[in-house]
Amino acid sequence: MRYTLRIWRQSGPTDRGGLREYQVDGVSEDMSFLEMLDVLNERLLLAGDDPVAFDHDCREGICGMCGLMINGIAHGPLKATTTCQLHMRHFDPAVPIVVEPWRARPFPVVRDLVVDRSALDRVIEAGGYISVLTGSAPGAHAVPVAKVDAETAFEAAACIGCGACVAACPNGSSMLFTAAKVTHLGVLPQGQPERGTRAVAMLAEQDELGFGGCTQAGECTAVCPKGIPLESIAALNRDVLSSLR
Ligand code: SF4
Numbered sequence: 001m002r003y004t005l006r007i008w009r010q011s012g013p014t015d016r017g018g019l020r021e022y023q024v025d026g027v028s029e030d031m032s033f034l035e036m037l038d039v040l041n042e043r044l045l046l047a048g049d050d051p052v053a054f055d056h057d058c059r060e061g062i063c064g065m066c067g068l069m070i071n072g073i074a075h076g077p078l079k080a081t082t083t084c085q086l087h088m089r090h091f092d093p094a095v096p097i098v099v100e101p102w103r104a105r106p107f108p109v110v111r112d113l114v115v116d117r118s119a120l121d122r123v124i125e126a127g128g129y130i131s132v133l134t135g136s137a138p139g140a141h142a143v144p145v146a147k148v149d150a151e152t153a154f155e156a157a158a159c160i161g162c163g164a165c166v167a168a169c170p171n172g173s174s175m176l177f178t179a180a181k182v183t184h185l186g187v188l189p190q191g192q193p194e195r196g197t198r199a200v201a202m203l204a205e206q207d208e209l210g211f212g213g214c215t216q217a218g219e220c221t222a223v224c225p226k227g228i229p230l231e232s233i234a235a236l237n238r239d240v241l242s243s244l245r
């Protein structure tokens with residue numbers, strides 16, 4: 001198959017950048033979106049052109065590195081799917097594909113499709129450590145956890161920190177991400193001692209870093225590849241409010 005791509009090219013953080021059009025042929029329907037970009041980059045290199053910079057690592061949907069805006073949708077058109085797990089059979093070769101980086105103030109463009117998402121690490125750091133000594137794995141397992149709480153924690157822990165929620169949010173808010181991280185520990189017995197202060201500190205840090213506030217638009221959960229529910233934001237708000245009381 002042959003595709004027309006309109007890809008954001010930007011040589012560095014201070015370059016204005018713009019969309020450039022490329023034709024890429026020889027694409028199989030079984031290729032992932034990133035493999036299709038690999039094919040394009042091989043051709044660009046052979047022609048002596050700069051390859052398109054894009055982030056990736058695991059290519060199996062677990063590292064969160066591969067976020068791209070594809071036709072205006074974070075991670076592309078398939079629900080609950082990271083860009084690396086998205087296959088070309090979902091694209092009509094007759095329709096051009098527009099590929100852009102995440103757009104959010106706290107995610108400056110490094111080059112082409114690569115953005116600096118380290119602001120999300122700062123939010124996690126602000127949460128600090130838990131003071132409970134869990135010892136080795138058998139020790140941690142000795143603390144009983146209700147099944148419903150274990151499932152909620154596991155669901156929240158599935159967040160891979162990709163930043164799609166921020167990119168999709170009209171406010172550039174990281175609330176779904178922060179809520180996932182807060183919920184992950186907040187429902188477990190080991191997470192109780194610092195539960196409130198952790199939520200307040202993480203929320204303050206995300207505000208400090210320039211992420212927007214949440215107005216319940218719901219765009220975040222619609223694009224989240226791990227299905228983090230909007231209810232986790234309500235849980236974060238509850239933790240913050242009860243801590244400030
Ligand atoms: S909440 Fe979802 S969209 Fe946001 S960073 Fe986590 S996995 Fe990505």
Ligand code: FES
Pocket residue numbers: 055056057058059060061062063064065066082083084085160
């Ligand atoms: S490359 Fe790791 S989630 Fe896509």
